[in-house]
Structure formats: C-alpha cells, structure tokens
Amino acid sequence: MRCPACKNLMIVVEHEQIELDYCVNCSGVWFDAGELALLLETMQLEGTGISVDSVLTSPEAKSSEKKRRCPICGHKMKKATVGHEPEVLIDACPRGDGLWFDSGEVGQLITQLSDKPSEESDSQGRVITFLGEVFRV
Ligand SMILES: [Zn+2]
Numbered sequence: 560m561r562c563p564a565c566k567n568l569m570i571v572v573e574h575e576q577i578e579l580d581y582c583v584n585c586s587g588v589w590f591d592a593g594e595l596a597l598l599l600e601t602m603q604l605e606g607t608g609i610s611v612d613s614v615l616t617s618p619e620a621k622s623s624e625k626k627r628r629c630p631i632c633g634h635k636m637k638k639a640t641v642g643h644e645p646e647v648l649i650d651a652c653p654r655g656d657g658l659w660f661d662s663g664e665v666g667q668l669i670t671q672l673s674d675k676p677s678e679e680s681d682s683q684g685r686v687i688t689f690l691g692e693v694f695r696v
Pocket residue numbers: 562563564565566567582583584585586587
C-alpha cells in the first residue's frame with residue numbers, strides 16, 4: 560500500500576493482532592477501520608468516541624492541509640479532528656476504509672487517551688508502549 564501523504568510504500572507493523580501500515584519516510588500511519596476498533600478495544604478505550612463512524616459523521620474540519628486520497632479506494636479523504644487540547648487533525652476515508660494520521664498525530668492522541676483516568680490494564684499498557692516505540696511518543 561502506498562502512503563497517502565508521500566506515496567512511498569508503507570510497511571506493516573504488527574503487534575498482538577493489530578496491524579498498522581506505517582510510512583518510514585514521513586512517519587505517517589494508516590489504521591484500517593477494523594484495526595482501529597481492535598486497538599481501542601485492546602486499550603479499553605471503546606468509549607472515547609474515536610471510531611471511523613464517529614469521525615465520518617462529525618463536521619468536516621477546516622484545514623489548509625491538502626486533501627489526500629485513501630490508500631485503499633482512492634477517494635479523497637475527509638479532514639476531521641479527534642481528541643481535545645490540542646485537537647488532532649486526521650484524514651478519514653469517506654467510504655469508511657480507515658483513518659490516516661500524520662507523523663506525531665497518533666502520539667498526541669495516545670498521550671491524551673492514556674492520560675485519562677481509567678483502570679490501567681496490562682493490555683492497555685502494552686499497546687501504549689508498543690505505539691510509543693513505533694511512533695516515538
Ligand atoms: Zn509517507
């Protein structure tokens with residue numbers, strides 16, 4: 560699969576059934592819809608409202624960033640924000656294939672999510688550690 564930002568070939572990073580497509584050139588990351596759901600489930604963060612569906616039903620974010628094309632279906636992706644303080648600007652496939660995070664954006668989101676008071680579980684800690692390693696949070 561090609562990176563929607565820089566068109567380099569992406570590599571697959573796998574950890575406990577979760578596969579992410581990662582661009583070593585620009586450090587962006589693609590989450591398939593199913594992978595994102597699995598990740599949030601593993602981290603016990605299903606209730607955070609971050610899902611492909613909720614991103615697609617939220618209003619389009621105003622951004623000067625160029626529109627990117629979905630690496631799966633080639634449609635122009637929608638700009639949307641997730642999280643708070645700061646909001647993280649991401650790209651979402653209008654057909655629900657998945658979400659694109661630019662370099663550092665996953666880290667910002669994970670940092671916000673992992674700050675939330677929640678029953679810390681081993682699996683959550685492991686996924687955060689994994690993401691931290693991959694994305695140098
Ligand atoms: Zn790239």
